Amino acid sequence: MAQPYDMSFLELLLSDADLEAFDEVLTSARAAGRPPGHLDALEQERAIALRLREKLLRHRRNEAELQLLNDTANDLASLRALDPILQAIADRARRLLDCDLAYISLSDRGRGDSYIKAAAGNISGLLRELRLPVGTGVGGIVARTGEPYFAASYLTDDSFTHTCEIDETVAAERIESLLGVPVKLNQRVIGVLLAAHRSQREFSSRDITVLMMLGSHAAVAIENSRLLSAAQEAVSELRVANDTISSHMADLERTAEVHERLTRLVIQGNGVDEVVQATAAAIEGTVVVLDEEGAVVARSCGQDTVPADELGRLSAEAWQAGHTVIRATRCAVPLITESEPLGTIILSATARVDATDRRILERAALVASLVLVTRRRMAEAEARVRGELLGDLLAAHGKDYDLLRHRAALLGVDLATCRTVVVARIDDKPHERVFAAAAAIARRSHGLATFRRDTVVLLLPGEDPQDLARRAVDELARTSRHPVTAGTARAADPSHVAAAFREADNCLHALVALGRTGEIADTRGLGFVGALFSGEPATASFIESVIGPVIAYDRTHRSDLVHTLDTYCRTGQHARNTAHELHLHVNTVTQRLGRVSHLLGAAWRDPERLLEIQVALRLLRVSRL
Numbered sequence: 252m253a254q255p256y257d258m259s260f261l262e263l264l265l266s267d268a269d270l271e272a273f274d275e276v277l278t279s280a281r282a283a284g285r286p287p288g289h290l291d292a293l294e295q296e297r298a299i300a301l302r303l304r305e306k307l308l309r310h311r312r313n314e315a316e317l318q319l320l321n322d323t324a325n326d327l328a329s330l331r332a333l334d335p336i337l338q339a340i341a342d343r344a345r346r347l348l349d350c351d352l353a354y355i356s357l358s359d360r361g362r363g364d365s366y367i368k369a370a371a372g373n374i375s376g377l378l379r380e381l382r383l384p385v386g387t388g389v390g391g392i393v394a395r396t397g398e399p400y401f402a403a404s405y406l407t408d409d410s411f412t413h414t415c416e417i418d419e420t421v422a423a424e425r426i427e428s429l430l431g432v433p434v435k436l437n438q439r440v441i442g443v444l445l446a447a448h449r450s451q452r453e454f455s456s457r458d459i460t461v462l463m464m465l466g467s468h469a470a471v472a473i474e475n476s477r478l479l480s481a482a483q484e485a486v487s488e489l490r491v492a493n494d495t496i497s498s499h500m501a502d503l504e505r506t507a508e509v510h511e512r513l514t515r516l517v518i519q520g521n522g523v524d525e526v527v528q529a530t531a532a533a534i535e536g537t538v539v540v541l542d543e544e545g546a547v548v549a550r551s552c553g554q555d556t557v558p559a560d561e562l563g564r565l566s567a568e569a570w571q572a573g574h575t576v577i578r579a580t581r582c583a584v585p586l587i588t589e590s591e592p593l594g595t596i597i598l599s600a601t602a603r604v605d606a607t608d609r610r611i612l613e614r615a616a617l618v619a620s621l622v623l624v625t626r627r628r629m630a631e632a633e634a635r636v637r638g639e640l641l642g643d644l645l646a647a648h649g650k651d652y653d654l655l656r657h658r659a660a661l662l663g664v665d666l667a668t669c670r671t672v673v674v675a676r677i678d679d680k681p682h683e684r685v686f687a688a689a690a691a692i693a694r695r696s697h698g699l700a701t702f703r704r705d706t707v708v709l710l711l712p713g714e715d716p717q718d719l720a721r722r723a724v725d726e727l728a729r730t731s732r733h734p735v736t737a738g739t740a741r742a743a744d745p746s747h748v749a750a751a752f753r754e755a756d757n758c759l760h761a762l763v764a765l766g767r768t769g770e771i772a773d774t775r776g777l778g779f780v781g782a783l784f785s786g787e788p789a790t791a792s793f794i795e796s797v798i799g800p801v802i803a804y805d806r807t808h809r810s811d812l813v814h815t816l817d818t819y820c821r822t823g824q825h826a827r828n829t830a831h832e833l834h835l836h837v838n839t840v841t842q843r844l845g846r847v848s849h850l851l852g853a854a855w856r857d858p859e860r861l862l863e864i865q866v867a868l869r870l871l872r873v874s875r876l
Contacts, residue, residue: 260273260276260296260297260299260300261300263276263300264300264303264304264307270301273297273300273301273304274297276293276297277290277293277294277297280293332476333472333473333476333477333480334368334369336469336472336473336476337355337357337368337369337469337472337473338369338371340355340369340444340465340468340469340472341353341354341355341369341370341371341444342371343465344371344444344446344461344462344465345371345372345446347461347462347465348430348446348454348458348461348462350372350446350447350448351372351447351448351449352370352371352372352373352424352426352446352447352448352449353370353371353372353444353445353446353447354367354369354370354371354373354378354444354445354447355367355368355369355370355434355442355443355444355445355469356368356383356390356442356443356445357434357441357442357473358394358440358441358442359382362382363385364382364383364384364385365382365383365385365390365394365442365443366381366382366383367379367380367381367382367383368442373424374423374424374425375420375423375424377419377420377423377424378420378423378424381416381417381420383417384414386412387411387412387413387414387417388411388412388413388414388417389402389405389411389429389430389431389443389445390431390443390445391411391412392410392411392431393431393432393433393440393443394433394440394443397433397435397438397440398433399430399431399432399433399459399462399463400430400431401428401429401430401431401454401459402428402429402430403427403428403451403453404427404428404451405421405426405427405428405429405447406418406421406422424447424449425449426447426448426449427447427448427449427450427451427452428447428448428450428451428452428453428454429445429446429447429448430445430446430447430454430458430459430462431443431444431445432444432445432459432462432463432466433466434466434467434469434470434473435466435467435470436470436473436474441470441473442469442470442473444462444465444466444469446458446462512529512533513526513529513530513614513615513618514618521622522549522622522626523540523548523549523619523622523623524549526540526549526615526618526619526622527539527540527549527550527551527596527615527619528551528552529615530551530596530598530611530612530615531551531552533611534598534600534608534611534612535600535601535602536580536598536599536600536601536608537550537551537557537598537599538550538551538596538597538598538599538612538615539551539557539562539596539597539599540586540594540595540596540597540619541562541563541566541594541595541596541597542593542594542684543592543593543594544684545562545563545566547562548594557581557597557599561581562597565578565581565583565595565597566583566585566594566595566597568583569583569584569585569595570585570592570595572585573585573587575609575612575613577604577609579603579604580599580600580601580602580603580604581597581598581599581600581604582597582598582600582604582608582609582612583595583596583597583598584596584597584612584613584615584616585616586616586619586620586623587620593619593620593623593624594623596612596615596616596619598612627687636662637662637664637690637693637694637699637700637701638690638699638700638701638702639701640655640658640659640662640664640699641699641700641701641708641710642701643655644666644699644710644745644748644749645701645703645708645748645749645752646749652666652745652746655745656745659699662699663697664697664698664699665697665712666745667744667745668712668713669698669699669710669711669712669745669748670712670713670741670742670743670744670751671709671710671711671712671713671716671719671720671739671740671741671742672708672709672710672739672740672741672742672748672751672752672754672755673707673708673709673711673719673720673723673724673737673738673739673755674703674706674707674708674709674737674738674739674752674755674756674758674759675706675707675708675709675723675724675727675735675736675737675759676705676706676707676735676736676737676759676763677705677707677727677728677731677733677734677735678733678734678735678736678768678769679731679733680705684730684731685707685727685730685731686702686707687730688726688727688730688731689702689707689709689727692709692711692723692726692727693709693710693711696711696712696713696719697712698710698711698712706756706759707727708752709723710742710748711723716739716740716741716773717739717771717773717776719739720737720739720771721771723737724737724771728769734768734769735769736759736762736763736767736768736769736770736771737755737759737762737770737771738754738755738756738757738758738759738760738761738762738771738772738773739755739758739771739772739773740752740754740755740758740773740774741773754773754774755773758772758773758774758776774792774793775792775793775796793866793867793870794867794870794871797863797864797866797867798813798816798851798864798867798868798871800850800851801813801816801847801850801851802871804846804850810843810846811843812843812846812847812850813868813871814833815829815833815840815843815844815847816843816844816847816864816868817868817872818832818833819840819844820861820864820865820868824856824861826840826841826844827840851864
């Protein structure tokens with residue numbers, strides 16, 4: 252068996268022997284009585300072998316550190332979030348330096364101090380909650396100088412500023428020796444990486460180098476994390492911006508499509524109703540158009556019916572503001588032109604009104620304004636032409652009726668059927684809406700309309716003058732919101748229109764004089780007053796309207812009720828005097844008067860009615876002479 256002194260130092264290096272094995276070689280050689288020269292040679296070989304052993308150990312340690320640093324870099328490259336990155340650096344620092352505690356503090360530029368972001372090996376909860384004022388502790392010196400700093404005994408070292416909070420944390424963690432290195436980014440200190448022992452120990456230059464390298468890794472990792480976060484935020488913002496742009500483009504396309512549809516309606520000659528329906532089809536809700544007086548012009552077929560008072564308030568608010576008004580699910584846009592108000596378009600949506608709904612409604616308001624203005628101008632032009640034609644018919648000078656008939660035919664009016672003249676007066680000064688309503692009545696009925704002083708004059712086709720006048724007056728009253736009084740007359744043909752106008756105008760003045768505002772009457776309806784105002788003989792028609800049933804009864808039954816009624820009126824409306832005058836029994840007279848009541852109605856003895864009867868009886872007596 253080989254003795255220890257027979258072992259070569261190379262074999263010991265190869266077998267990675269302990270230091271004791273190298274000492275045993277010399278000890279065995281001396282015990283064996285080796286000559287002094289041989290012992291000196293062994294001594295030199297031993298010294299060389301120990302130096303080689305130290306280099307081998309240093310190389311192995313460096314290789315292990317490099318491998319650990321490489322692993323650290325690889326691990327950090329796979330991490331994205333900042334907290335796991337810093338925690339991994341603290342863990343590797345503790346392993347590489349074989350220390351008890353490692354932690355990282357980062358600068359907080361907003362507050363002007365720094366704070367512990369990650370720690371490995373800590374035994375108290377104070378460290379992770381600790382904030383470090385500027386310039387305090389080992390970290391303060393490192394942050395200020397940008398160079399590593401080492402404290403062999405932290406609590407007794409007076410070379411830096413202490414604070415009670417930091418010292419309490421150091422005591423709780425039992426920190427004795429502390430090394431700090433800067434975490435730099437572009438020569439700017441953004442944090443400090445620290446390693447600590449819980450006993451007094453020196454930190455070698457190798458420890459400082461390793462910790463500096465980890466600090467550089469930390470700076471790169473922090474910057475990469477920041478850049479990644481910035482990139483992710485930018486991508487997120489771009490995604491949001493893209494979604495916003497896409498949504499905006501979709502809204503613009505939707506708005507443009509609605510505008511094109513509305514424009515097409517105008518080109519095709521459609522009215523406000525079609526504009527409202529098309530708008531409601533593009534927006535979830537009900538669309539209403541009000542005129543300048545607050546009356547509903549058109550309404551869509553939506554389910555939501557907004558109360559009239561709310562419509563009025565929204566319209567007034569929009570007009571007062573002079574622009575679009577939005578109130579949650581309601582939106583009102585005034586229909587404004589340079590010269591005149593037209594009304595308001597109002598949306599009652601099923602959800603809150605957004606910007607797209609507003610744009611669509613504003614385009615609908617523009618189109619509706621165009622339609623209303625165009626229709627109004629066309630109506631005004633047509634009304635002017637119709638009014639001029641009717642004015643020529645009412646003129647007193649000679650007229651070419653063939654030319655008048657031709658002009659009327661161009662307007663779609665047949666003068667042969669237009670025989671009813673209505674002269675109406677509004678119990679207020681007529682305004683433009685009344686004129687427009689009169690023109691609309693004439694246009695719908697294929698008649699004519701004009702204005703004389705403060706009256707509306709209509710020439711309408713139809714066989715029932717009273718019904719025609721009533722319908723026209725009702726519409727004028729609804730439009731003006733005031734009572735309308737009208738006289739009416741019948742013209743035999745176009746040449747008699749002027750005379751019929753004078754007769755209707757006289758009836759109107761008679762109604763006003765009698766205080767019968769809001770009524771309609773012709774000469775027959777005015778009784779004997781109408782006969783007086785009639786521009787042509789109307790005796791027979793007046794007699795017929797007042798006592799016609801009595802005359803017809805006498806003719807059919809060969810009775811003498813007319814003579815009895817005449818005698819009754821002449822004798823002071825006294826039955827006994829009548830019986831004496833006619834040489835009849837009073838009961839016979841009473842029976843005859845009862846028959847008269849049946850024919851004329853029970854109110855025939857009323858003073859006004861009785862006066863008309865007496866006038867009719869006298870006219871009848873004169874006409875029989």
